[in-house]
Amino acid sequence: MQTETRVGFGYDVHRFGPNTYEQGLVRLCGVDIPHDQALQGHSDADVGMHALCDAIYGALADGDIGAHFPPSDPQWKGTESHVFLQHAAGLIEKAGGRLVNCDITLVCEQPKISPHRPAMRARLAELLGVAVARVAVKATTSEGLGFTGRQEGIAAQAVVSIEVPHGLDEDAAEAEALLAGGLLE
Ligand code: MG
Numbered sequence: 001m002q003t004e005t006r007v008g009f010g011y012d013v014h015r016f017g018p019n020t021y022e023q024g025l026v027r028l029c030g031v032d033i034p035h036d037q038a039l040q041g042h043s044d045a046d047v048g049m050h051a052l053c054d055a056i057y058g059a060l061a062d063g064d065i066g067a068h069f070p071p072s073d074p075q076w077k078g079t080e081s082h083v084f085l086q087h088a089a090g091l092i093e094k095a096g097g098r099l100v101n102c103d104i105t106l107v108c109e110q111p112k113i114s115p116h117r118p119a120m121r122a123r124l125a126e127l128l129g130v131a132v133a134r135v136a137v138k139a140t141t142s143e144g145l146g147f148t149g150r151q152e153g154i155a156a157q158a159v160v161s162i163e164v165p166h167g168l169d170e171d172a173a174e175a176e177a178l179l180a181g182g183l184l185e
């Protein structure tokens with residue numbers, strides 16, 4: 001089977017503040033980290049996992065996390081983000097593809113990420129159904145500059161590489177035709 005490689009990029013930000021999910025914890029890449037502030041969000045505000053989901057949707061040219069799970073829809077309130085990632089991973093599988101690798105960068109001054117990196121990689125690999133060696137989690141500060149530097153929130157960026165069979169273009173053309181006909185939203 002002939003395959004092609006695709007790349008997707010995702011970016012997300014969540015602000016610190018009250019969260020109905022849980023106080024005294026931030027959840028980053030599926031790992032709960034004790035912190036004096038919580039991240040605000042409609043879901044568990046896992047900014048790293050959201051960026052990764054958007055990278056996968058981007059690689060598949062299939063919308064974004066807000067399109068698949070609208071924040072305005074109460075059914076997604078308080079959802080744990082592994083539900084989103086499993087959905088995105090499921091779309092790769094549905095396309096007959098596989099995730100080659102992914103790489104996430106978390107941008108924050110606090111909490112410190114490095115002690116939690118192994119657990120994050122293991123959790124993401126488990127959800128994606130790939131070896132830990134295919135999952136990178138990195139962290140950086142922004143040297144005290146900007147909203148992350150002022151510790152107003154956390155930003156995350158992610159890239160993924162996926163391998164898919166040739167022929168997705170035909171599927172996409174069909175989907176676009178349906179869209180143009182108002183049959184899909
Ligand atoms: Mg988000």
